[in-house]
Amino acid sequence: MxxxxxxxxxxxxxxxxxxxxxxxxxxxxxxxxxxxxxxxxxxxxxxNRAARQLRTGRNTTIGLVVPSVGNPFWGALARHLESAALAEGYHVLLCNSERDPRRERDYVDELWADGVHGVVLCSSLPSLEHVMPLVERGLQLVAFDRTSQAGDPASLVSISVDNAVGSQLATQHLTDLGHRRLAFVSGALASVNRKERYRGFMAGLEQAGVDPATSVRAPIKGDADDFGDVEASELGRAAAAELLALEEPPTGIVAINDMCALGVCRGLRDGGLEVGKDVSVVGFDDIVLADLYAPTLTTVRQPMKEMAAAAFTQLRSRLDDSGPTQGQSLLFRPELIVRESTAAPS
Amino acid sequence: MxxxxxxxxxxxxxxxxxxxxxxxxxxxxxxxxxxxxxxxxxxxxxxNRAARQLRTGRNTTIGLVVPSVGNPFWGALARHLESAALAEGYHVLLCNSERDPRRERDYVDELWADGVHGVVLCSSLPSLEHVMPLVERGLQLVAFDRTSQAGDPASLVSISVDNAVGSQLATQHLTDLGHRRLAFVSGALASVNRKERYRGFMAGLEQAGVDPATSVRAPIKGDADDFGDVEASELGRAAAAELLALEEPPTGIVAINDMCALGVCRGLRDGGLEVGKDVSVVGFDDIVLADLYAPTLTTVRQPMKEMAAAAFTQLRSRLDDSGPTQGQSLLFRPELIVRESTAAPS
DNA sequence: CGAGGCTGGTGCAACGATGCACCGCATGTT
DNA sequence: AACATGCGGTGCATCGTTGCACCAGCCTCG
CATH class of the missing domain: 1.10.260.40 (lambda repressor-like DNA-binding domains)
Structure with missing residues (x-):
């Protein structure tokens, strides 16, 4: 035809x-x-799309590069972004970088070679240097879950929750409950948002007058390569075991995300402790499972649907070249969701 | 260039x-x-891929249509399929049907219009009539998580775990432990695999000499439309509440999948019962979270990685037209993973 | 009456890669 | 000498769509 x-x-x-x-x-x-x-x-x-694209150089596909579809958080982003895109006749091509910088770049290259001019990149990396050449050639990039950094391309749109504030909320919640020995559990602080969350944690401590030097344990495991998301739960579990081996284990734990938090809970249970009683745990993201877990998980919610919609809207307006070419940063407000996994120290 | x-x-x-x-x-x-x-x-x-495709009519993208990326099970499939594809230079275009038959067909249509000739379809539907026209025109289809049915196109490849056996293993495990009042929790039995799992449940009961008529409660909720996967957990939670309201609540519960099982556990906890002690629960899939949950979830594992690899291999060999044009069915062996959520009735 | 303007279209040369048919040359065969 | 064969490439039409430049026919106006 x-x-x-x-x-x-x-x-x-x-x-x-x-x-x-x-x-x-x-x-x-x-x-x-x-x-x-x-x-x-x-x-x-x-x-015929191929013919049309060959002729015009345009197309209606946007790329989504996520660290790991194994983490329901990214699954949720994919769902919401896809809904938003679909409503406007766009398609989403999902790519899974497994937090491998090289794979990430390869994917963006591939997308570009496929004629995809707009990409939502959920990058693990503080620097976007590896994709700069394409941005210079006109690739429209939305960095998701990563605030803008010095050195970012001028056209970059950044969409993120305010990680520092979120993490500070979580930490403050624990100190408000009376916790004084806190730990922050994370993989390598190799991404912008992880650094931010750590910063929020420290700010929370400071605000509560807790001396970081003596009372904080922050077993930040792994090097920059060891960075997965499914592994986040394993990491949490291992970290919990390590914390329990301390002379004075923490009574409150802030985890880098929900998957990690669930791992921590598992690890605490391994050690015979009861989460939400012996130890308090806070996560980040508010994935569906946070509310299913036993105990239900106190966590910091990201307004995913709004963030996904914003990502699409930004991308679209730039692809139509009706929108601004100047980049911008959108920072969403996180919300603390208190559930059963946190309580006053016993 | x-x-x-x-x-x-x-x-x-x-x-x-x-x-x-x-x-x-x-x-x-x-x-x-x-x-x-x-x-x-x-x-x-x-x-330039567009040019190449225009000329040759071929391309190296395969489609993956899943019911819901919100369910980590499908996320895992996406990951593994993508790995397999990537290793051979293929790409995966992920589509999320939300179990909407119309959306499912639209996606397959779109993929075809994009020149995608091979699709892995995780269909909710017993009949594949809605995509038959394209199959007749040469679309290579792999049905995942769905055994072949009468009326399927001759070229169809079906890849699935043996759902009936898996479900029977789960049921048998409960009866072996001594449970006699069992329930099967599921959304509408509107897909092939759900029917199969129900069949396995009934077979398990029969084999153990449990009279289905008197001792089984199977609150199969919702109509064919109410069919989601994120909602699976909500459904499980609601079903649990309903079961607890019975005069003689079941002591063992077989859930249609892990997400549903987690919901059931949550619902039982709502009712003040302890899973793995007062009530036993078995899931299906073995998602990562099954081993994180408290209690850890007894479940039926699907050999995802192998299944995903098989799906890609089958598709690829047909796309190269080096492979057979005749369809076939691959049925994988499920494996019961016993964890903490099941025990003898108290 | 001729210049100019409007209406409702059409002609044509791209976009970039492909792969069959073909070509000139050197060597071998009868 | 005439013809086949192998070698290492090249020429060219083609895939389906697009959108600028253009055109014929009719109307208007000075």
Whole structure:
């Protein structure tokens, strides 16, 4: 089914069909338009995307590069972004970097080679240098879950929750409950948001007058490579075991994200402790499972749906080149969701 | 960067570059080949996929349509399928049907219009009629998590765990422990695998000599539309509440999948019962969280990695048209993983 | 009456890669 | 000498769509 066949069927030229298809039908006889529309219906014609893209250089696919679809948090982002995109006739191509910087770059390269001009990148990396060449060539980039940094390309849009504030909320919640020996559990602080969350944790301590030097244990495990998300739970579990081996184990634990927090809970249980009683645990993200777990998990919620919608909107307006070319940062407000995993120290 | 520029740089014709790129370099001077390779490197040339596809009608993208990326089970499939595909230079386009048959068909249509000739479909539907027209036109389809049915297209490949056996293993495990009042919790039995799992449950009861008529409660909630996967957990939670309201609540519960099982556990906890002591719960899938939950969840494992690899292999061999055109069914063996959520009735 | 403007279209040359048919040359065969 | 064969490449038409440049026919106006 080509545009030529439709044209023949309707008794017009391919150009005319193309004009109709591309909204250039101002000065077209209603009768002609109907003949074409009928022909399209009759033949079940759909434009060939490859040809269209070859010709125009544009397309309606955006890329989404996430660290790990194994983490329900990213699954949720994929869902929401896809919904937003779908509503406007866009498609989402999902790529899973497994937090491997090289894979991340390869994916962005591939997307670009595929003619994808807009990418939502959930990067693990503080520097976006590895994708700069493409940004210079016109790739529209939205960094998700990563606040903007010095050295970022001027056109970059950053969308993120305020990680520092979120983490501070979590920490403050624990100190408000009376905890004084706190720990922060995370993989390598190799990404911007992790650093931010750590900063929020420290700020929370300071505000409560807890001396970081003596009362904080922050077993930050792994090097920059050891960085997974499914592994986040394993990491949490191992970290918990390590913390329990201390002379004075912490009574409150802030985890880098919910998956990690669940691992911590598991590890605490391994050690015979009861979460929400012997030890308090706070997560980050508010994945669906936070409310299913036993005990239900106190956590910091990211307004995912809004963030995903914003990511799409930003990208779209730039792809249409109707939008601004200047980059910007959108910082969303996190919200503390208190559940059963936190309580006053016993 | 076009093939023409590479050709000029290397001092050959575009055809020659194309020949090299497409493995037709048998009779090419090693020296020529090197000149071309150097030119490619120097210019950072990557073939334009749209042009290539327009010309050949082929491409290296496969589609993956899943019911819900919100469920980590499907996230895991996406990960493994992508790994397998990536290793061979293929891409995976992920689509989220939310178990909406119409959306499912629309996606498959879209993929086809995009020139995608191979799709892994995790369908909610017993009938594949809605995609038959495309299959007749040459779409290669792999049905995942769905055994083959009468009326399926001849070319269809089905990949699934043996759901009936898995479910029977789960049920048997409970009866072996001494449970006699069992329940099966599921959304509408609107998909093939759900029906199969229910069948396995009934078979398990029969084998243990438990009279289904008197001792089984199977609150199968919702109509065919109410079918989500994130909602699976909510459904489980609600079902648990309902079961607890019975005069004689069941002591053992088989859930349609892990997310549902976690919901059930949550619901039981709401009712003040302890899972793995007062009530036993078995899930299905063995998602990562099964081993994190408190208590850890007894479940039926699907060999995901192998299944995903098989799906890709099957698809690939058919897309190369080197493989068989005849369809086939691959049924994988499920494995019962016993953890803490099951015990003898108290 | 001829210049200019509007209407409702159409012609055509791209976009970049592909792969069959073909070519000139050197060597071997009858 | 005439013809086949192998070698190392190249020429060219083609995939389906797009959108600028253009055109014929009719109307208007000075």
């Amino acid at each position: 080509t545009i030529q066949q439709v044209a023949t069927e309707a008794g017009v030229s391919p150009s005319t069909v193309s004009n109709l298809l591309n909204g250039r039908s101002h000065r077209m006889l209603p009768e002609t338009r109907q003949r074409i529309e009928r022909a399209i219906d009759k033949l079940g014609y759909r434009p | 076009t093939i023409q520029q590479v050709a000029t740089e290397a001092g050959v014709s575009p055809s020659t570059v194309s020949n090299l790129l497409n493995g037709r370099s048998h009779r090419m001077l090693p020296e020529t080949r090197q000149r071309i390779e150097r030119a490619i490197d120097k210019l950072g040339y990557r073939p």
